[in-house]
Amino acid sequence: MPTDFDVLIVGGGINGSALARALAASPLEIGLVEPTPPAAPAPDWDARIYALTPAVQRFLDTIGAWPHLDADRIAPVTRMRIEGDAGGRLDFTAFAAGVERLASICEAGRLAHELWEGVRRQHRLTLFAGARPAALALGDTHAALTLEDGRRCTARLVVGADGADSWLRQAAGIGATPTPYGELGVVANFRCQHPHADTAFQWFRPDGVLAWLPLPGRRLSMVWSVPEPEGRALLALEPAVLAARVAAAGAHRLGHLETITPPAAFPLRSLLLPRRVAARVALIGDAAHVVHPLTGHGVNLGLQDARVLAQVLCSAARHAASPPDCGDPRLLRRYERRRSEEVTVVHGLTHGLHELFRARARPLVPLRNLGMNLVARMPVVTHFLARYAMGHTEEYKS
Ligand SMILES: Cc1cc2nc3c(=O)[nH]c(=O)nc-3n(C[C@H](O)[C@H](O)[C@H](O)COP(=O)(O)OP(=O)(O)OC[C@H]3O[C@@H](n4cnc5c(N)ncnc54)[C@H](O)[C@@H]3O)c2cc1C
Structure with a gap:
């Protein structure tokens, strides 16, 4: 089993696995450490879903994951209707944006499993499944990672894709x-x-942000971001009572609701780092940034990180006579520069919207709703927002 790699990825969630898949076409030697590989999905509808932008969908198509997902379990979004807390309203349509769909709704567990299965079949990739890192040493030419079971690997570049509480981020001193x-x-x-x-x-x-996302057939998936006590109260409701509460909160827009997947909850957090690379280290996904789910952008940002980092490394490999030094600071800076704008703008917009609508100050209530209505009347602005929502900003830069 190889122990020296061009790229060693720590974390085989959606973003780590997608990066590994995107590097498959290169001659690079890859290692991947994942303590808890994703389980095969159950037949029930996953409570956790992703609203994937068309740009990210194309990336998943390129790396061969999208065609293997069950199309009958994926729903298109062709219209978005956003309402404020005092009459504000914004509408986006795929038709107005000149695209077939604004997003695709897919189940998180199925996507994670499909990416993982692809990684398991990949050539020039060594999996350390069930293993956990214990120590990291960063040298001038290599990084060395020791696993809890005592195995030791070296790599030119170590990528942290180990989520919001990233072990690698701390170990690399990006505290x-x-x-x-x-x-x-x-x-x-x-x-x-x-x-x-x-x-x-x-x-x-007033009690938080409620989203209903379409699932195939007459089904919807809810994400309701609420203060922790209210969230715990929602979790304790009987399924029929929860369904009635959610239907009422959405003004019975889709009539009567019936719970088909019991509720689950995740603590919501924010993270924006000044640097996402360090000597011989790059961070992607939630290890690099955590955004509130109200704009549905978390996993989209992470998959764009994976796509761009893979593009930078594959391009270096194409232009080098022998495998390039993937930890070359110039390559890492190129990756960081190309991701900086989108990550900062999406994080700032999401956080700003959250703070604006959380504020209870009376003058802000009509103002923020007026703002929404004004934006709705400015086609240029709505078009820009729709394009940002669809992830069309970074994709065409090379
Ligand atoms: C309620 C909620 C709803 C959301 N809805 C959306 C949405 O609609 N659209 C969207 O785009 N995003 C959404 N997100 C965000 C999205 O879930 C995350 O952005 C995404 O899961 C991040 O993926 P990741 O691979 O970076 O990290 P993770 O999914 O956290 O994966 C990290 C991986 O690293 C592994 N790991 C952990 N510790 C270690 C270690 N020490 N060493 C090695 N490996 C380790 C884990 O086992 C895991 O496999 C939502 C988030 C929440 C909380």
Whole structure:
């Protein structure tokens, strides 16, 4: 089993596995450390779903993951309707944006499993499944990673894809911890009485942000970001009571609801790092940034990190006579520069929207709703926002 790698990825979640898949076409020797590989998905509808932008969908297609997902379990979003807490309203349509769909809703567990299965079959890739890193030493020419079971690997570049509480981030001395919002993201799936017509709904309510995302058929997936006590109260409700509460919170827009996947909850946090690379280290995904789920951008940012880092490394490999030094600071800076704008803008917009609608100050309530209505009347701005929402900003830079 090889122990010396061009790239050693720590964390085989969605982003770490996607990076490994995107490097498959290169001659680079890859290692991947994942303590808990994803389990095969159950037949039930996953409570955790992702709203993937068309740009990210194309990336997943390129790395061969998208065609293997069950198309009957993926729903398009062709319309987004966003409502404020005092009459503000914004509408985006795929038709107005000149695209077939604004996003695709897919189950998190199925995507993670599909990417992992691809990685398991990949050539020039060594899996350390069930292993956990214990120590990192960063040298001038290599990084050395010791696993808890005593095995030792070296690599030109170590990539941290180990999530919001990244071990690698701390070990590399990029000391930062996510800041809690004091909120839970409560997720559950429902059957709905009326067809959703591929529409995603979002309400900025006084008690938090409620999103209904379309699932295939007459089903929807909810993400309700609420203060922790309210979140715990939602989790304790009987399924029928929860469904009635969610239907009422969404003004019965899709009629009567019936719970089909029981609720689960995740603590919501924020993280924006000044640097996402260090000597022989690069961070991707939630290890590099954590955003509130209200704009549904978390995993999209992470997959764009994976795509861009792979593009930078593959391009270096194409232009070098022998495998390049993947930890070359110039390559790492190129990756960081190309991701900086989108990460900063999306994090700032998401955090700013969250703070604006969390503020209880009376003058802000009509102002923020007026702002939404003004934006709605400016086609140039709505078009820009729709393009940002679809991830069209970074994709065409090379
Ligand atoms: C309620 C909620 C709803 C969300 N909804 C959306 C949405 O609609 N759209 C969207 O785009 N995003 C959404 N997100 C965000 C999205 O879930 C994350 O951005 C995404 O899971 C991050 O993926 P990742 O691979 O970077 O990290 P993770 O998914 O956290 O994966 C990290 C991997 O690293 C492994 N690991 C952990 N510790 C170690 C270690 N010490 N060593 C090695 N490996 C380790 C883990 O086992 C795991 O496999 C949502 C998040 C929440 C909380």
